[in-house]
Amino acid sequence: MKKTQVLITIFILILIIFPVFVTSHYFLSTLVFIAINSIAALGLFLLTGLAGQISLGQSAFFGIGAYVYAILTTKFNFPSLLTLLLLSPLGAGIMAAITGIPVLRFHGHILAVATLGLALVMYTIFVGMVSVTGGHAGISSIPHLSIGKVELNTDVHYYYLSWGLILLLLLISQNIIRSRVGRAAQSIHHILGGSEEAAMMLGINPMIYKLQMYILSAMYAGLAGGVYASYVTFVNPSPFNVLVSLMILVIIIVGGIGSMWGAVIGSVAVFLFRELMRFAIPIAFPTVGGEFEIIGWGILLIGMLLLAPGGLIQLPQHLYQKLSRKSRYK
């Protein structure tokens, strides 16, 4: 317990002082995008890591959050802070509540495919409902977030905002994990060792906790979308395509599905991996396009599952166990 507290303190201190030493636009904006992915991934951790339900629909909620912020602030002059913190998550949460009851009846891959369907439908709506979303041209001149009279218009502002939100959401997630609701969610996680039948035999209605975690994961993704729209000040459908759902799932698997910290670690790792692919693929296969990335995702996912099934967060422990087992045989 002591050791993790020290690690968390170091993590927070590094976060705070980082922009003092690093002022490059590239690094800071990269960290903002990593933070936005982390927020969405943290939500999916609550659904998939805690309750064991797979969603490939997070890009839909991410997009809803972004479009809610874009539309309400540009067309209706809504206050940006209220929209970002409340209405973007709420919009995504309402969509999750409506789709959750039919979709969460399914288990395993069928649930994954059903949520994938939601992501496809929402993407089509973002592209096709031109009068509301602007279609492929999107919505531009979205105002930055303003807190009181202060407009957040620099990378440093957004760096502190997004990582501050992550710390807050980590704290909330921690409270949920160690609560009545969090334990009920974990008790139905059939992959990690829960059992819906055993949970029902203790008076738990699994549907309620699946639905709550689904809505909460959508609200996290909606918040991430709101931060995205207010930071970039422009939205069009392409950042909310189905591959983004896959990426968020890959993030929590690579980071470690059993821990909320896996969402943050996974976001950093997946970002680095993607940069590596962008650099390496054109050198290795000069004639192919960006679609080749998906093969890289597949290799990353399979490699992680083989080498470190618990994700990066358990990698040190996993390697230590492997090494000590080997030395015992000598």
Next chain:
Amino acid sequence: MEPFLKIDSVSKDFGGLRAVDRVSFDIERGSITSIIGPNGAGKTTIFNLITGLLRPSEGNIYFKNQKLNRLPTYRIVSMGISRTFQNLRLFTNLKVVENILVGRHLQGRANLLSIILRVPWVKIEERQNFEEAIKLINLFTLEGVAFSLTSSLPFGYQKRVAIARALATKPELLLLDEPAGGLTSQEIEEIKQVLIRVRESGVTIILVEHRMELVMDVSEKIIVLHHGRKLAEGTPKQIQEDQRVIDVYLGQI
């Protein structure tokens, strides 16, 4: 007065196979009853029917005068019925104390909003929950492993966790599916003491069990099932002397 639990001519078909065939029996409040019979006689199916994991094809089940047939499992549990599984189904991703805390789910009120907002009463409830869970852990002498993952425990410990978790729901009727299966004679003796203590606290118990040293010692009534039908019902002495029971079941041992 109506019986505490009434199984009224209940049948269960799986496709063409009749697993339970017009079985009827009553259970009195505060009693220990055992259901015995050869493998495939329909014992566990009866438990699944009572707890709503399966629906009867025919017949009715009444608990405290209320019909259970169509209620979902978690509703039946909230009325005061709890059970263990033959294969335990502990939450292996959780620690022993957390398994028992999940069992206390119905005693809690904390919801997602109050947990996110860190409302003070949630913390108080959590502390009370924890204290109650520790009481159960002490009752089942699990102190040494309270913070271990259940997957790392020896089988005898896991069985005790399963019973403690079922009791955490504060049931009036506890169904135990082979609590002595796979245990040593000494461990069976411990389970026997646990059952007697649980019954003294006012909980009615039904056992499905193969180990006769446990069944004959603790039961007031024994029900014998064979090929889904009720073959005999009576006191341990009556059952031991029943020629049909000896022929199909006891004689084989």
